[in-house]
Amino acid sequence: MTDDDPISLPAHDWPEFPPGLVWLVGAGPGEPGLLTLQGLHALRAADVIVHDALVDGRILEWRRADTQLEYAGKRGGKPSARQRDISHRLIELSRDGQRVLRLKGGDPFVFGRGGEEAQTLVQAGVPIRVTPGISAGIGGLAYAGIPVTHRDVNQAVTFLTGHDQTGLTPAALDWPALARGSQVLVMYMAMKHLPKIADALLAAGRRPDEPLAIVSNATLPGMRVLETTLGTASHDAEAQSMEAPAIVCLGRVVLMRQAIDWMSQLQGNPPRNPDPLGGGARTTG
Template sequence: MSTDGKSPLPPMDWPDFQPGWVWLTGAGPGDPGLLTLHGLNALRQADVIVYDALVDERLLGWARTGALIEYAGKRGGKPSPKQRDISLRLVELARSGKRVLRLKGGDPFVFGRGGEEALSLVEAGVPFRIIPGVTAGVGGLAYAGIPVTHRDVNQSVTFLTGHDQNGLAPDRIDWDAIGRGSPVIVMYMAMKHLDQIAAKLIASGRNAAEPVAIVCNASLPDQQVLETTLSRAAADVAASGLTPPALVVVGGVVPLRQALDWRDGLADASVLDAIGRRTRDAG
């Protein structure tokens, strides 16, 4: 399918974006190239694009000519539209006969409130489609040279949010169970409460010297990575001046970055033996 003279997508039975529908679409962790082909197809057909704060605005240049573009970003500590208002706006636009693309950073169903918006559409009788995206906790860490799984390190990984819907450290997480049972922990939106979270994990029995990485602006040109330890993480973040959006990963996969940092051209086989020793020691 091609619109406005843009290069066509590869031949396939691409879905038509029908008027009155909402497509909840993941834009990936930042790098526009991580948008899926279904997401690109959506951009090229949408009448209205309602996008989040973590969406790289370069993607909006791929929208069809004449599409209405609305910002609906939510950022902690800054004036933001209420989630209920965003959902109502999606319903309003769809009922007016628009093809509505709700473009969200990462994956809409991974700490993206896509489930809440989809349920609002169901309640209002608005038809919708889900287009998954590359979630930051996988794709963003890959851009930092950190695999979320490695068979010599972990057979499981836990993804969690670092704050609840009120912006507080989540109190419904069983930190003791996660600390004991998950070899690798990936945290979204955890910088604000990192001191409390690290203390809870150490109290659960985690090694205070366990490796930690904080990845800011993952996959973007200004990506920054801080490697530290669980006991020093909060202090090192404060001293570094790093700011959200950021991912925090805890566990033995972090040292692998010293060999797998492909993005900065630092991939180095000579450190493999040392990484193996440190990984075993940290475990």
């Protein structure tokens, strides 16, 4: 996208982007069309864009031709920028009088370390603005035809991360409480430790035949979905070469993919099971 061919935004009182401001924006789960209009406005106004690894390159093409790009990706098991260095670079750019867009995959405040960056900026006296994005744990599953809530299935959903600051399975998580307390678990960054997570949930009382789905590269052209169960998830994920980035969903809502796999249906395929929960569709109340 060039300045001669800008993206026209509808008339609106768009937020100002003054020099020195750092604007934290969630780019969504991948598909460029899922970027918010406010995010697009910030993208077109920024002098510098500091972006993560999971920000789709097609989104970056919507920047102005003179906008500077800086990569600050963090990927598990790969050489990555240190969080401290990223935060200090944002401070440096702000103090240089740049309009700084910190563009993060998904939502910056959902396992995206946006809260840490925002806190560091505030402590340094840097003005900030935050625009949320569609989180992969909701939008990515929706693209797979899996609603995170369905009133015939769950009255709660819990989001958790598959690793902590050490890169290991989070030691602070109370797995028995999680197993008992939430009908649906949505797990970010869980692929590396999926065997340990599955064992912990099974030991805490979750059924081995409970439906589980893994959505890899959610919303992107290469999206893959594995429907399996908690007891066989680790074996099946390895056998099918499922890779990160991926979202893991555990719970009966996974069965709803049999009815509302809308991407497959757009290609002319009928639903595998219009009533996977066996209760009939509700039409009232």
